[in-house]
Each structure stands twice: as structure tokens, then as C-alpha cells.
Amino acid sequence: MARRTAAAARDTRARIVHRALRIASTDGLEGVTIGRLADSLEMSKSGVLNHFRTKELLQLAVLEAASEDFRRAVWDPAREEKPGLKRLLAIEDKWIELISGDAWPNGCFWTAAATELDGRPGPVRDALAEALDRFDQAMTRQVGHAVEAGELPQGTDPEQVVFELRGVVMAANQQLQLNGDRKAPRRAHAAVRRILGLGAA
Amino acid sequence: MARRTAAAARDTRARIVHRALRIASTDGLEGVTIGRLADSLEMSKSGVLNHFRTKELLQLAVLEAASEDFRRAVWDPAREEKPGLKRLLAIEDKWIELISGDAWPNGCFWTAAATELDGRPGPVRDALAEALDRFDQAMTRQVGHAVEAGELPQGTDPEQVVFELRGVVMAANQQLQLNGDRKAPRRAHAAVRRILGLGAA
DNA sequence: CCTACCGATCGGTAGG
DNA sequence: CCTACCGATCGGTAGG
Numbered sequence: 001m002a003r004r005t006a007a008a009a010r011d012t013r014a015r016i017v018h019r020a021l022r023i024a025s026t027d028g029l030e031g032v033t034i035g036r037l038a039d040s041l042e043m044s045k046s047g048v049l050n051h052f053r054t055k056e057l058l059q060l061a062v063l064e065a066a067s068e069d070f071r072r073a074v075w076d077p078a079r080e081e082k083p084g085l086k087r088l089l090a091i092e093d094k095w096i097e098l099i100s101g102d103a104w105p106n107g108c109f110w111t112a113a114a115t116e117l118d119g120r121p122g123p124v125r126d127a128l129a130e131a132l133d134r135f136d137q138a139m140t141r142q143v144g145h146a147v148e149a150g151e152l153p154q155g156t157d158p159e160q161v162v163f164e165l166r167g168v169v170m171a172a173n174q175q176l177q178l179n180g181d182r183k184a185p186r187r188a189h190a191a192v193r194r195i196l197g198l199g200a201a
Numbered sequence: 202m203a204r205r206t207a208a209a210a211r212d213t214r215a216r217i218v219h220r221a222l223r224i225a226s227t228d229g230l231e232g233v234t235i236g237r238l239a240d241s242l243e244m245s246k247s248g249v250l251n252h253f254r255t256k257e258l259l260q261l262a263v264l265e266a267a268s269e270d271f272r273r274a275v276w277d278p279a280r281e282e283k284p285g286l287k288r289l290l291a292i293e294d295k296w297i298e299l300i301s302g303d304a305w306p307n308g309c310f311w312t313a314a315a316t317e318l319d320g321r322p323g324p325v326r327d328a329l330a331e332a333l334d335r336f337d338q339a340m341t342r343q344v345g346h347a348v349e350a351g352e353l354p355q356g357t358d359p360e361q362v363v364f365e366l367r368g369v370v371m372a373a374n375q376q377l378q379l380n381g382d383r384k385a386p387r388r389a390h391a392a393v394r395r396i397l398g399l400g401a402a
Numbered sequence: 403c404c405t406a407c408c409g410a411t412c413g414g415t416a417g418g
Numbered sequence: 419c420c421t422a423c424c425g426a427t428c429g430g431t432a433g434g
Contacts, residue, residue: 026320034413047419055413106320115316118378119227119307129379163388167368177319178330187364235429248403256429
């Protein structure tokens with residue numbers, strides 16, 4: 001019976017985090033309040049908080065959940081492609097797909113969290129910066145593979161390419177969310193290919 | 202005497218908006234609370250609110266102040282350059298300078314406001330979208346001039362160029378604010394020149 | 403511009 | 419997982 005209780009508690013926790021991620025997507029991490037979560041899940045505030053102890057720990061759990069979303073939607077499928085250019089293209093395309101779809105109802109969680117937290121020191125900001133760093137490093141490695149394979153010109157600066165690719169996703173996200181411009185994914189698609197030295201495609 | 206009073210009131214209002222813009226830069230527009238402004242300016246809450254009536258009108262005033270900052274720091278100096286490529290470069294360089302400096306203590310106000318507000322319908326969001334639209338249109342016109350002058354290839358899609366340029370600034374902003382990476386302005390500089398078809402410069 | 407106040411909501415705790 | 423409660427803060431109003 002203790003088994004069943006623990007499993008139920010894990011379920012509840014997962015439900016809370018999932019809902020919190022959706023709220024954060026439209027109202028920011030600061031918009032995730034205990035009371036709001038409690039109302040929306042028809043629980044008491046203390047019932048919610050019980051799973052995390054503090055709001056900060058809840059926010060860290062939300063970051064983890066976003067990482068999992070991203071891994072599942074972007075990283076895992078891209079890993080099926082050959083390292084280098086093909087995998088880079090897959091990552092970008094899946095990422096653009098993710099921010100255009102409704103898994104994240106208000107666009108790229110990372111972009112929103114980064115601008116929200118960049119001026120607020122603390123463990124949540126640190127965890128976010130670390131997650132984005134890990135992603136950047138993985139991207140940089142892929143660009144390196146592409147250069148080694150001759151898919152990108154010798155002398156390419158991998159960090160510069162990663163920088164520019166990130167900008168494309170951010171621009172697409174804004175155009176999509178603020179202007180509701182459905183051409184944004186196509187523009188992003190074209191920009192990615194230009195950065196990676198592929199003709200109009 | 203009514204004159205002096207009115208002038209003093211205008212001054213106070215300007216002081217409030219200026220402070221609010223700084224707070225918004227690090228904590229978002231939602232972080233601009235009446236109580237916090239009052240404390241920080243050593244006024245009463247009602248003394249602050251008196252100048253705006255509601256928080257929403259205060260937020261709109263902050264948007265206007267940010268527009269003025271941007272015009273003064275970016276648009277006005279760029280207007281001294283010839284329309285087309287030279288002016289585009291000036292705009293981008295001044296913009297990168299603005300987000301790297303300390304006029305906006307936590308980076309690009311527009312980027313922060315856009316991600317904060319994109320999921321929250323209302324007059325503030327509308328005003329923001331309109332301001333960004335006006336800016337995009339002005340940029341698009343400059344790209345058009347550059348194409349006509351033969352500074353950019355025939356067949357260039359101006360909106361695509363503007364899209365990519367915006368991404369560069371957003372990427373630089375994130376790299377600067379979240380990672381404290383001082384190479385970000387240089388990377389942005391290089392990316393802008395690549396987008397505009399200029400060799401490494 | 404102020405004091406004094408309103409109802410609502412915040413994160414969190416006590417105790418069960 | 420709950421009820422009941424805490425002090426702090428929110429946007430805003432009344433009245434001067």
C-alpha cells in the first residue's frame with residue numbers, strides 16, 4: 001500500500017509540473033503561483049507546495065520538465081541522423097516545429113525563461129544558464145563534425161554558427177508569438193540553410 | 202504658480218517613468234509595482250499612481266519612454282547615414298551598442314517585453330506589437346533602398362533580411378545577459394555583415 | 403502630493 | 419493530501 005501511495009504522489013507531482021510548465025509558457029516562471037496551480041488542479045495550496053517545499057524548487061522542477069520536452073521533441077529524433085550537417089538540420093527543423101506547435105502554448109520556453117531570468121541571480125537562473133550551455137556545447141560539437149566532414153568550409157567558427165542559429169529560432173519565436181506570422185517557420189527554415197551554406201532549399 | 206506646479210508634475214512623472222523603465226529592464230513590466238516605485242522614489246503609492254491612474258497606463262508610458270530611448274540612441278544617429286546599406290549598418294551597430302551599454306541595465310527592453318507580453322492580450326501588448334511593427338517597416342524600407350542602389354542583390358527578400366537581422370540582436374542580447382559573454386557584440390557585428398553580403402569585416 | 407484604508411493574493415507554516 | 423492561519427504586498431479608492 002505504501003507502494004501505491006508513493007506512485008500516486010509521483011503522479012500528482014508530475015501533473016503539477018506539467019501544468020506549471022504550461023502556465024510558465026504564457027505567464028513566465030514568476031506567473032506560476034502556488035494558488036493559481038492549486039485552483040487549476042483543484043487542490044489546496046499546501047497540497048501543491050507539499051511536493052516541492054518552496055516555489056524555487058518548483059521552478060527548478062519546471063526547468064527539468066522543459067529539458068525533457070526538448071530532449072524528446074528535438075534531440076532524440078535528431079540523433080537518428082548522421083552527426084554533422086544532417087543532424088544539425090534535423091535539430092533546427094525539430095526545434096522550429098516545437099516552437100510552432102502547441103506543446104509549448106506560448107512559444108519557446110527557453111527564450112521566455114532566459115529573458116525573464118537573465119537579470120535575477122539565483123539557483124533558477126544558474127540552472128537555466130547551465131542547461132542552455134549544455135545545449136550550445138552539443139550544437140558546437142555538431143558544427144565541428146560538419147567541418148571535419150567537409151560539409152562546412154574549413155575555418156568555420158563553430159561558436160559563431162551556433163550563435164547565428166540561435167538567433168534564427170529566437171526571431172521565429174517572436175514573429176510567431178507576437179505577430180502571429182505563420183510565415184515565420186519558413187523564414188527560419190531559409191535562414192538556417194543560408195547559415196549552413198546550403199542554397200535556397 | 203499654476204505654471205510651476207504643472208512643470209513640477211511633469212518632472213515627477215518623467216522621474217517615475219524613467220525609474221519604471223529601469224525596473225522593467227531587469228524584472229519585466231509586471232515587476233514594475235506601484236509600491237516598489239513609491240519606495241524607490243520616496244513617494245507614497247497614491248502619489249505615484251496619481252500620474253497614471255492605473256498600472257496599465259503606467260506601462261504604456263514606459264513603452265513610450267523606451268521608444269524614445271531607442272530613437273535617440275539608434276534611429277537619430279543612423280539617420281545621418283545615407284539610406285540603404287550604410288544606414289542599415291549604422292542602425293545595427295547602434296542597436297548592438299545600446300543593448301551592450303547600461304542605458305538598459307538588463308539588455309534589450311524590446312526583447313524582454315516581447316517575450317513577456319506575447320501571450321497576454323491587451324492594450325500594452327498591442328502597443329508593443331505596433332511599435333515593433335513600425336520599426337520593422339522602417340527597416341524593410343532601408344533594405345529596399347539598398348536593393349535599388351545595387352548594394353544588395355536583386356531578388357533579395359527584404360522581410361527575410363529584417364527577420365535575420367532581428368535574430369542577431371536577440372542572440373547577442375541573450376549571450377550578453379545570460380552568459381555575460383563580451384564576445385557577443387563582435388559575433389553580432391560579424392553576423393550582420395554576413396547577412397548583408399559583406400565579407401568578414 | 404499625502405494618510406488611511408479596501409479586498410485579493412502572495413509564499414509559506416502549523417498541525418493534523 | 420487537508421483546513422486554518424501568518425505577515426507582506428498587490429492595485430486601487432476615498433477624502434483631503
